[in-house]
Amino acid sequence: MLQLLQLIVSGAAIGCIYALIALGFVLIYKATETVNFAQGDLMMIAGFLGLTAMTVAGLPFWLAFLLTIVAMALLGMGTERLVLRPLLGQPAFTFVMMTIGLGYLARGLVTMIPYWGTETHSLPVPYKDEVIWFGGEGKGLVVSVEHLVIILATVVLVALLYLFFRYTRLGIAMQATSQNQLAAFYMGIPVRRVNMLIWGLSSAICGVAGLLLAPITFVHANMGFVGLKAFPAAVVGGFGSIPGALVGGLIIGIVESLAGFYLPEGFKDIAAYVVVLVMLVVKPNGLFGDNLTKKV
Amino acid sequence: MPDEPQPILQLNNVEASYGAVKAIRGVSLNVSPGSIVTVLGSNGAGKTTILKTISGILDPQKGSILFRNDKLEGRDPAWIVRQGLVHVPEGREIFPLLTVRENLLMGAYTRPVADRDAVAKDIEDVFAYFPILKERTHQPAGQLSGGQQQMLSISRALLAKPTMMLLDEPSLGLSPKLTTEIFEIIVRINRERGVTLLVVEQNAHIALKYADYGYVLEIGRIVMHDTCAALREKDDIKEFYLGVKEAGVREGRRWKKKKTWR
Ligand SMILES: Nc1ncnc2c1ncn2[C@@H]1O[C@H](COP(=O)(O)OP(=O)(O)OP(=O)(O)O)[C@@H](O)[C@H]1O
Ligand SMILES: [Mg+2]
Numbered sequence: 059m060l061q062l063l064q065l066i067v068s069g070a071a072i073g074c075i076y077a078l079i080a081l082g083f084v085l086i087y088k089a090t091e092t093v094n095f096a097q098g099d100l101m102m103i104a105g106f107l108g109l110t111a112m113t114v115a116g117l118p119f120w121l122a123f124l125l126t127i128v129a130m131a132l133l134g135m136g137t138e139r140l141v142l143r144p145l146l147g148q149p150a151f152t153f154v155m156m157t158i159g160l161g162y163l164a165r166g167l168v169t170m171i172p173y174w175g176t177e178t179h180s181l182p183v184p185y186k187d188e189v190i191w192f193g194g195e196g197k198g199l200v201v202s203v204e205h206l207v208i209i210l211a212t213v214v215l216v217a218l219l220y221l222f223f224r225y226t227r228l229g230i231a232m233q234a235t236s237q238n239q240l241a242a243f244y245m246g247i248p249v250r251r252v253n254m255l256i257w258g259l260s261s262a263i264c265g266v267a268g269l270l271l272a273p274i275t276f277v278h279a280n281m282g283f284v285g286l287k288a289f290p291a292a293v294v295g296g297f298g299s300i301p302g303a304l305v306g307g308l309i310i311g312i313v314e315s316l317a318g319f320y321l322p323e324g325f326k327d328i329a330a331y332v333v334v335l336v337m338l339v340v341k342p343n344g345l346f347g348d349n350l351t352k353k354v
Numbered sequence: 355m356p357d358e359p360q361p362i363l364q365l366n367n368v369e370a371s372y373g374a375v376k377a378i379r380g381v382s383l384n385v386s387p388g389s390i391v392t393v394l395g396s397n398g399a400g401k402t403t404i405l406k407t408i409s410g411i412l413d414p415q416k417g418s419i420l421f422r423n424d425k426l427e428g429r430d431p432a433w434i435v436r437q438g439l440v441h442v443p444e445g446r447e448i449f450p451l452l453t454v455r456e457n458l459l460m461g462a463y464t465r466p467v468a469d470r471d472a473v474a475k476d477i478e479d480v481f482a483y484f485p486i487l488k489e490r491t492h493q494p495a496g497q498l499s500g501g502q503q504q505m506l507s508i509s510r511a512l513l514a515k516p517t518m519m520l521l522d523e524p525s526l527g528l529s530p531k532l533t534t535e536i537f538e539i540i541v542r543i544n545r546e547r548g549v550t551l552l553v554v555e556q557n558a559h560i561a562l563k564y565a566d567y568g569y570v571l572e573i574g575r576i577v578m579h580d581t582c583a584a585l586r587e588k589d590d591i592k593e594f595y596l597g598v599k600e601a602g603v604r605e606g607r608r609w610k611k612k613k614t615w616r
Contacts, residue, residue, distance in 0.1 A: 246435030335473035
């Protein structure tokens with residue numbers, strides 16, 4: 059029983075990472091009806107930025123964290139403005155190829171940067187290798203602080219995002235723009251700027267995911283491949299909503315964790331895709347898929 | 355009423371096209387402040403194109419568009435909304451997953467954030483025109499009926515505090531009874547708020563009944579214009595536009611042009 063709980067908690071922690079990246083996918087998908095396959099690579103860049111801020115610049119963790127998130131938001135907005143906006147009007151396929159290309163480019167460039175290179179780095183977070191015992195030391199549930207931080211940070215971030223989309227004018231305008239772009243133009247909403255901000259937000263969320271994940275997986279050029287598991291999370295959640303991304307991420311994370319322990323070697327890596335296949339057969343629109351078709 | 359007061363909106367020889375397809379050719383029209391002007395035309399005549407060109411969604415190839423003292427051509431749609439000219443698009447175009455209230459808030463997007471209290475009050479004011487919307491305040495707009503969505507679309511535009519509204523076929527898909535109701539409220543908005551209206555319609559019956567002045571558009575050209583009272587008496591209008599019995603039902607038909615106008 060304790061074993062099971064243990065697996066669920068660590069699965070949930072990784073699931074939170076999937077959920078955050080999935081959220082990045084969903085935001086951009088809803089705004090532009092295309093998928094940004096460089097999402098995981100954005101996460102990797104955040105890992106390196108955080109690493110550099112802490113080790114090279116010697117900044118404290120919280121400051122490095124904040125600066126990285128700001129830099130990631132700017133990077134997202136800049137990518138939209140300079141690389142993707144000129145593609146406006148092209149078929150979605152062009153756009154997807156462009157993001158895949160950008161991902162390759164990012165992984166390649168990172169290995170050329172002297173300190174970053176092809177090596178694996180460890181992000182020196184203050185809570186590294188600490189654990190907390192629930193229900194008595196040595197016999198209760200042991201949770202690593204790294205996992206706990208991921209879960210708490212995700213809960214806080216998702217709550218903030220929920221409030222943002224629900225109650226702020228910009229948040230509602232982002233939803234409006236992704237539901238009916240033409241109508242947003244008619245209302246005088248600055249659609250292009252809103253889309254750029256969505257890219258910034260999505261990239262910043264990936265930044266958070268990258269910094270939360272870095273203490274566990276280390277920082278390296280291929281760190282972004284977890285994005286491949288976040289994509290199934292988005293699909294399971296219905297590719298459309300914040301709760302969907304969160305639940306989808308948690309399901310994938312937990313199933314993976316359980317499969318890794320109870321099933322033979324190798325099942326862990328395919329668990330995410332098995333879940334997606336089952337989902338697509340049972341409920342093609344995903345758990346939270348909306349049936350209202352989008353206009354425009 | 356062409357020459358009398360200084361027009362609030364003036365189109366001069368406006369041409370617009372979609373790629374190689376020329377949709378409107380040399381359209382000129384004037385709208386006097388405080389009036390209701392209608393543009394009648396059948397499917398594909400170019401009515402929507404005229405409105406999109408005015409509201410900055412399309413850029414004209416030629417001609418000028420003057421709203422009060424500002425040139426509108428080449429301007430950004432958001433800028434045009436801020437000047438007080440708002441477009442109620444064809445087919446409602448609401449935000450389906452946002453609630454009724456959130457849709458209305460988006461109508462007020464161009465107003466300063468400091469207007470928050472005024473916007474809340476204005477929402478109550480538009481509910482006075484369409485009480486059914488008040489009951490649905492927190493319901494997703496996609497769940498409203500077509501008629502209710504039209505009401506929402508008009509209300510949303512009102513939230514921008516327009517001095518002039520462009521209405522694209524408000525009767526589209528509505529029953530004759532609801533069409534009359536909507537037009538009566540449109541007239542009230544015009545009288546009570548002094549909002550100038552440019553309404554494009556296929557339903558000539560209703561448009562000529564409520565508007566002051568009318569233009570007839572055929573394949574991208576204005577072929578006739580006069581006061582609505584005078585238009586109602588013209589044989590061509592009677593034959594081609596008022597001859598239809600059922601009102602408000604959209605049909606794929608094109609009016610055959612049997613003789614040249616003018
Ligand atoms: N997006 C577009 N791309 C290409 N051609 C278009 C486009 N929109 C309209 N057209 C063409 O421009 C012409 C005028 O269209 P418009 O939509 O202005 O007509 P309308 O009078 O509003 O018709 P309806 O009553 O059916 O709404 C038509 O010939 C139409 O085929
Ligand atoms: Mg039209």
